[in-house]
Amino acid sequence: MQTKLPTIVAAGVMALTAFTGCHRGTVPATTDTPTALTPIKKTRAVAPSVSVEELQKAKVNEAGVIPILEYHDVLPKERSMVRSVDNFKHDLQRLYEEGYRPVLLRDLLDNKIDLPIGMAPVVFTFDDARASQFRYLSDGSIDPTCAIGMWQEFAKTHPDFPVKATFYVLPDSGFGPAEFAGKKLKALLAMGCEIGNHTVKHLALSRLSDDVVQEELAMCVAKIEKLAPGTKVDTVALPMGISPKNKKLLASGSWHGMTYSNRAVLLVGANPAPAPISKRFNPMRLPRIQGGEMDSGSTFWLDRIKNGDQGRYISDGDPNTVTIPSSLESKTDKSHLNGATLRVY
């Protein structure tokens, strides 16, 4: 491994990228064309560097891939769109043992992944606001067999694996009985989770007029805002992974005075996401991996990553520095640094 002194690169900006087509289940490489730039931010303060030997030992690689997992129901029996209770618990345990730690989608989008050195980020997403994700018992406590209940239980003995996820909600579903929808959204936010847009009626956006696409996206935000005032909704997961004909409408739009804007668009399939520093990183087209045993599901991809045929993102322990092996420098885009300092070793 070539040893270099740290390379300091001026503050960058995260380019908003052009919208590209969406194919359900597959994610071809896309050409990213900047459409707008955020104001240049100051370079963030950097902690004292760890030695090259420590970086090598921990296999630090902040240009590696990041799994964004996607769950729907979590129920006793595994089937399509359902992760079994046992397998969900197994997922938590496996991810923990393999050095993954949960980060919010926001952290990935901001290029501010804050994990100890040697740890790998995983992003959890839950779609459709299903009751099996978050359910209360009659005594008001969280059902220990719903996804949140199981994760909270796991976090009691693994405090460095806290409940951190993005919930792409259908506001009218509201995780089961509608009267608890607002309470549950507020509880998720209090736990440190995020809420995202999954439209209202879960229709194939490609079949809708521009007006109805905007109605679906704007109404979802308005309904979430009504249930849990002040919630920031700025990312969308496409129902069934299907884009509207007019893809510009995913970034922003309005309907009858209600507005929305999204800084990221999540697909359905079917591979790990590139690191924020990667040339391939396109926030308006982020691939996800379905939790399950299906082709290109979570078990398939976690096995592949474990076997080393996908370079995994491994943190350097400092959210203000992006540390990469020199062999990957040509695959990075420094305009994605978003104020972080690049270190090549």
Ligand SMILES: [Zn+2]
């Ligand atoms: Zn859905």
